[in-house]
Amino acid sequence: MRLLSFEKMHLAAPFLLGLLHLTVAQVNDPLFWVYRLHPMAQLQADNTGGDCPAECDCPPTFPIAMYCESRGLKQMPYIPSRIKYVYLQHNQITSISESAFGNATNLVWVMLHENHISTVDKNAFAKLSKLDRLYLSGNNLTDVPGLLPLSLRDLRLNHNKIAKVQPGAFEGMDNLTILLLNNNQIQDIGGVFKDLRSLTLLDISNNQLKKVPEGLPSMLHQLYLGSNSINAIPDNFLNHFSNLQYVRFSHNELTDKGIPPNTFNVSGLIELDLSFNKLERIPPVSASLEHLYLQANQIKEFTLGSFCSIVDVMNFSKLRILRLEGNEISLHDIPSESAMCLRLASDIVL
Numbered sequence: 001m002r003l004l005s006f007e008k009m010h011l012a013a014p015f016l017l018g019l020l021h022l023t024v025a026q027v028n029d030p031l032f033w034v035y036r037l038h039p040m041a042q043l044q045a046d047n048t049g050g051d052c053p054a055e056c057d058c059p060p061t062f063p064i065a066m067y068c069e070s071r072g073l074k075q076m077p078y079i080p081s082r083i084k085y086v087y088l089q090h091n092q093i094t095s096i097s098e099s100a101f102g103n104a105t106n107l108v109w110v111m112l113h114e115n116h117i118s119t120v121d122k123n124a125f126a127k128l129s130k131l132d133r134l135y136l137s138g139n140n141l142t143d144v145p146g147l148l149p150l151s152l153r154d155l156r157l158n159h160n161k162i163a164k165v166q167p168g169a170f171e172g173m174d175n176l177t178i179l180l181l182n183n184n185q186i187q188d189i190g191g192v193f194k195d196l197r198s199l200t201l202l203d204i205s206n207n208q209l210k211k212v213p214e215g216l217p218s219m220l221h222q223l224y225l226g227s228n229s230i231n232a233i234p235d236n237f238l239n240h241f242s243n244l245q246y247v248r249f250s251h252n253e254l255t256d257k258g259i260p261p262n263t264f265n266v267s268g269l270i271e272l273d274l275s276f277n278k279l280e281r282i283p284p285v286s287a288s289l290e291h292l293y294l295q296a297n298q299i300k301e302f303t304l305g306s307f308c309s310i311v312d313v314m315n316f317s318k319l320r321i322l323r324l325e326g327n328e329i330s331l332h333d334i335p336s337e338s339a340m341c342l343r344l345a346s347d348i349v350l
Ligand SMILES: *[C@@H]1O[C@H](CO)[C@@H](O)[C@H](O)[C@H]1NC(C)=O
Pocket: 102, 103
């Protein structure tokens, strides 16, 4: 049977999404697209590279996918070498040996989230030179697995027990676009992200960081650092990003002293979350900012100049959402000129 330009279909997926009202789960399931786009696909077994293990499903209509999710597996099943997409999430797998993937070097997606994995042989993933997505979220890992394929674009290691990240853990991953490390136990991460020239989403929230990681990649679009113990932001921190739009620092220990003047007065930023910190003043922000979260700080004064130039009221702020509840200000503290400056703000919460 002729298969299949799944990669091309997947690229088309976002455009079809709106028309078909699909769920994320459907879009993430290659088989869904086969049925959707090849309804007449022939039923024909394909045993290239070995039979499908009994505990899994390898649909004849889509012989390069193997479905083994939520089967109570305690060990990795055999994976035939033809397989590109393997679904192993929601099982009780505890370890991944050097030979776990055997000859399955065509793998493109490996879904291993929500298992009990605590040990991964350092060569386990080394031969998967086409691997694009590796999901290991919700396991029991204490380290980033060694020798991860440089081809990865989407690496999810969130909700583990990772405490240390080796300096070269992500070296050479030129195409890595999404990296999730949130909900781990990382205290210091050094400069491990510095070579990730394609990285657009980095989530390191819910760790134990005491400072902002060094050498963050300049292509970042979303940077999530909430729920750490960061008390200061380095000078000119936001100036070396060209695409950064979403920055979250909520639930840290930021004080006014820890934020250099004009840190957040940079163009391009759309959302800034500084809620649940120890700020006493509203830091100056760019007129282009749309969402500003400052709730649960110790702000005592409403400084309109943090949003607008007082001399040029025509140049009003683009702010739409401003959250200020849980501070030490009330409605009386907001000057009447604010109506001019914050004319787009439909949602000011005090
Ligand atoms: C891998 O492939 C080689 C050669 O094609 C074969 O000898 C070997 O038995 C295969 N190993 C597994 C685990 O299938």
